[in-house]
Amino acid sequence: MKVRTTQxxxxxxxxxxxxxxxxxxxxxxxxxxxxGLVLIPALMMVGIVAMGFMELGKAPQTARFFxxxxxxxxxxLLGLGCLDPMTRVLYPTQSTAVY
Amino acid sequence: xxxxxxxxxxxxxxxxxxxxxxxxxMWLFLATEMMFFGPLFxxxxxxxxxxxxxxxxxxxxxxxxxGTINTALLITSSLSYSFGVAFIETGRRRAMILCLVIAxxxxxxxxxxxxxxxxxxxxxxxxxxxxxxxxxxxxxxxAQLFFVFYFFSTAIHGMHLVVGLGLVAWIMLRARExxxxxxxxxxxxxxxxxxxxxxxxxxxxxxxxxxxxx
Numbered sequence: 001m002k003v004r005t006t007q008x009x010x011x012x013x014x015x016x017x018x019x020x021x022x023x024x025x026x027x028x029x030x031x032x033x034x035x036g037l038v039l040i041p042a043l044m045m046v047g048i049v050a051m052g053f054m055e056l057g058k059a060p061q062t063a064r065f066f067x068x069x070x071x072x073x074x075x076x077l078l079g080l081g082c083l084d085p086m087t088r089v090l091y092p093t094q095s096t097a098v099y
Numbered sequence: 100x101x102x103x104x105x106x107x108x109x110x111x112x113x114x115x116x117x118x119x120x121x122x123x124x125m126w127l128f129l130a131t132e133m134m135f136f137g138p139l140f141x142x143x144x145x146x147x148x149x150x151x152x153x154x155x156x157x158x159x160x161x162x163x164x165x166g167t168i169n170t171a172l173l174i175t176s177s178l179s180y181s182f183g184v185a186f187i188e189t190g191r192r193r194a195m196i197l198c199l200v201i202a203x204x205x206x207x208x209x210x211x212x213x214x215x216x217x218x219x220x221x222x223x224x225x226x227x228x229x230x231x232x233x234x235x236x237x238x239x240x241x242a243q244l245f246f247v248f249y250f251f252s253t254a255i256h257g258m259h260l261v262v263g264l265g266l267v268a269w270i271m272l273r274a275r276e277x278x279x280x281x282x283x284x285x286x287x288x289x290x291x292x293x294x295x296x297x298x299x300x301x302x303x304x305x306x307x308x309x310x311x312x313x
Contacts, residue, residue, distance in 0.1 A: 004185045012178045019170060026308035032151060035312060038304045045300045053181045053293045060119040063126040070130030074137045081141040085148040 011052025018045045118283040125287045129294050139252055143305050146244040153241020158310025165217045166307040169209050176205035177296040180289050187282045196274050203267045259295045
């Protein structure tokens with residue numbers, strides 16, 4: 001119980017520190033392209049919740065496989081989904097709409 | 100059929116096999132939940148990319164104070180529930196119930212702040228997309244996309260939290276049944292509870308932080 005208590009409080013402290021870091025990074029004068037950096041502490045927090053609170057490291061092999069599969073499919077969904085807006089060039093055209 | 104054989108249902112080879120199947124089943128469900136929330140995050144990328152300046156103008160109108168307090172509430176709630184799991188594993192049922200009550204109250208406080216304080220305040224300020232929307236024509240489209248995302252994502256997350264509150268209440272009502280060797284249900288509900296926390300950890304920067312550059 002003592003080991004688990006230490007683990008839980010360490011995870012909690014790290015989560016609060018990362019929350020503060022996330023808050024601080026959001027205040028930095030980052031360029032438009034770098035605003036996504038704010039998500040790095042958030043992703044680290046997700047990892048800490050998974051390992052510290054949900055004990056994913058000690059979970060059965062099938063459970064770890066399902067968690068990994070979910071993360072991989074999410075990465076594929078977001079990765080392929082982002083390709084269009086990130087690579088498309090929008091050329092200005094004259095509006096032909098009739099109001 | 101739920102006939103118990105030697106401390107486990109007949110279709111499992113052992114009690115451990117049954118517990119591992121329950122944990123794996125919950126993780127499989129959570130993987131489908133990741134797929135459920137994935138398109139919502141993709142929608143955020145698409146909508147912000149369409150008009151970043153107007154989208155961020157919408158984000159700057161959100162209540163950062165309540166959003167940050169709510170994040171801390173959910174993290175603390177997850178911690179409390181995890182302590183509940185640790186306590187029942189060592190046979191301390193009363194301590195487990197106390198931790199679950201705290202987790203439940205913190206989850207309830209999140210819902211109160213979100214839907215009884217923040218949302219009504221947003222409605223009063225004309226932030227709900229529609230005829231009364233407060234933004235100028237130049238920012239209107241992008242800000243509307245932001246607030247559609249904001250109201251939809253927080254509503255979906257809130258619904259998940261309500262389900263979580265029901266599950267935690269169900270565990271508390273059945274607390275007498277759990278022992279150090281029989282507590283899989285407590286752990287499995289904890290997985291769901293922490294997952295709801297995870298979703299909010301991602302939504303928090305998307306809603307409150309990224310659009311708030313200096």
